[in-house]
Amino acid sequence: MKKFVLTAVLASVCLGLLAACEDKKSTTPPPVDLSKPDVVIVGSEVEGMYLARAARDEGLAVVVIDPREKPGGQLIQGEMQYLDEPSDGSGKTLLQGRVKQLFDSYKKGTIRKSGEFQSYFDTLTDGIPIESGITITNIAIEKQAGSDKQKIGSVSYRTKDGTQKTVTARYFVDNTDFAAVTSKLGLKRIPGIETVFPGSKPVDHMAASLMMKFKGVDWSKFQKEIGKLSKKEREEKYGSETTVTDTFTWGLGNVGSRFKPSSPEVFLRGLNTINQRDGDVLINALLLYNVDPANPESVKKAVENGKKETDRIVAHLRQELPGWEQAEVNGYPNYLYIRDYDRYETEYVLQATDLMSATMYWDNVSIAGYPLDLQGTMEHTWGERKGVPDKYGMPLRSFIPKGYANVIVAGKNVGASAVAYGSARIQPNTSLAGEVIGIMMAKAGKDRLLSEVTEKEMKELQQYVEKKYDIRITGVKGKDKIAGLSDEQRRQFNEGKLVLP
Structure with a gap:
């Protein structure tokens, strides 16, 4: 009898271990052919690495080519490790997805030092090749078949040792802090901080x-x-x-x-x-x-x-x-925290009134929040806080360059006006968007680009993201904090000429 019970227990344990192994196996990305990537990400800022990780975990082949000498950008090389957390008007956190895991450890005190951030960053890049120190030499722009849009056919670049390479992919992502890709696509620049804090420079950026x-x-x-x-x-x-x-x-x-x-x-x-x-x-x-x-x-x-x-x-x-x-x-970082640079028109450019009125979109890829915090320029050193939204949606269209079918922007390249950018730029807002977009790239299928999805298809993608990853980006409502503003006041607010209490 004792032998039978022991055998049953051992069998149960073995089945449990087998199930655990199967669970672990199911979360391991399938092998891919990296010589034919689905996604090429230019730059290694952390916001785009959430996209990379999600796309890779969903089975896509992802490679990163990085103009910087070392990977990690603002977070790792710039050591910008004072993390700003988005919350709604009641103080409830808006963190979701992988970036929430970072903040949970950060608040507990287990991720505070640069080495601990590096270890976390390594979990995002695991199994994703990064080629650092490259210089883009050409971007081949083509007409998208059956569409009035354009697309990037290939990107050519020179490696550190002078080797010339060309890479093709279904998607190209600008994940740099200086618009390395979008600045070369013939797009219109979104007016910047010089429109809010006028000075002697025709084009200016936050410090x-x-x-x-x-x-x-x-x-x-x-x-x-x-x-x-x-x-x-x-x-x-x-x-x-x-x-x-x-x-x-x-x-x-x-x-x-x-x-x-x-x-x-x-x-x-x-x-x-x-x-x-x-x-x-x-x-x-x-x-x-x-x-x-x-x-x-x-x-x-x-x-x-x-x-x-x-x-x-x-x-x-x-x-x-x-x-x-x-x-x-105690030493110095290798790099800077770049808050702001040129941004180029996307299919939808977020406005300050969108944020303050808690606008949600059919193609939401993030639920965001944070004060409209505009850091200063040399002639307006202290900057200004323009208002404090409750929560708001960030649409996929604000991450798709205008008129392009297969290009995505990440992080600081988000399509937002100078005033809206004060909030939209915060890392967790665009990190969540990056993760969701990476998931959707894979789930949309090999024959469907995200720029082509219908409202019905987007709804299905959002449901998948919520069911599998517990990331909720639909059915969320926020408080409209500018319901009483006139049309003229709204115009002034969007231009940065009005400050809300």
């Missing part, structure tokens, strides 16, 4: 940043000493909204104001700070103006200027902040 890394900070003392102050005392000394939790800070604008920059091309704003554990701290606050991310020499100069300014800022922080008396510079 870039070099993330500042410090060690030797006594965070407990920092939090305790500032926490002792009344709200009035905190605001008088450190600036409005100054807050120090056990993990983050925000506010501290007066600390930035009291710093004297070495040149007009650098500026210290309020301190967005993350406690990385063990006395290590990362700050997003050092603004760099007039950076052209399409020009390697401009980027190199800005990085060097940022390093020199960081060396000056650490002495300022030692004097200004309790717990920072022994702070030291």
Whole structure:
């Protein structure tokens, strides 16, 4: 009897292990022919790597060719690891999909240091070849058969060692932070931040940043000493909204104001700070103006200027902040946080009123949220927050360049007006869109491009995404926060001439 029971138990365990193995097997992407990719992604910014991962997991052959010397862009090379979380008007998180996994670990404190972010990034790129340091030499544009649209037939590029290559694919994705692909397609540029903050430059962009890394900070003392102050005392000394939790800070604008920059091309704003554990701290606050991310020499100069300014800022922080008396510079990132560059017309360009009225679309690929946060330019250093939406949809059409059948934009290339971009640009918003688009690319089938899907087909794709991945992008309603605005007020708001409370 005991032998029979033991045998039954062992059989049950074996069946369980077999089932587990089958489950694991079912989540492993099938082998693909990488010499004939379905998707070519240009650039390795994290938002587009969510697209890459999703498309690969759904069975597509994906390759990445990257103009930057090393992969990872803003998140890895720029170490922009102070993560902004989108939430609705009630404070409920809007995170979904793979990017939610990153934020969950981030908030728990298990992903805080650069090596931990690198390990996470490696899960997105696993099994996806990345060729770094390439230079695009030609983009072959063709007429899409049976359509009035154009398409990219192939992309030619030169490798680091000078080898010339040409790649063809069903889809091409611009996942760079300097419009490496879309700038070459003959598209109309979306008017930028110069329309909101007029200055001497006909074309302008929001400031870039070099993330500042410090060690030797006594965070407990920092939090305790500032926490002792009344709200009035905190605001008088450190600036409005100054807050120090056990993990983050925000506010501290007066600390930035009291710093004297070495040149007009650098500026210290309020301190967005993350406690990385063990006395290590990362700050997003050092603004760099007039950076052209399409020009390697401009980027190199800005990085060097940022390093020199960081060396000056650490002495300022030692004097200004309790717990920072022994702070030291803890190295420098290899690259910048590029917020903004030229964007080109997509099939639908999001407007600020779309965001504030909680507009949802039949072709939603993301549910997004975040204040319309416009960082400054050299002539308007502090920037401005234009309004705070509840939640809003991001349509697939805002990720398809106008008149192109097989091109997708990712991340910072999203089709959004200068004002709407203040919110749409936030990483989790476009990361979710990237993942959903990657899934849909595969699910739409070999003979159907996403630019061709009907409303009925889109509904089926959205249902698949929700059923398999628990990502809900339909049936969501938000609060219209501009219902009382007149047509003239709406026009002014879209142009950046009106600020909503």
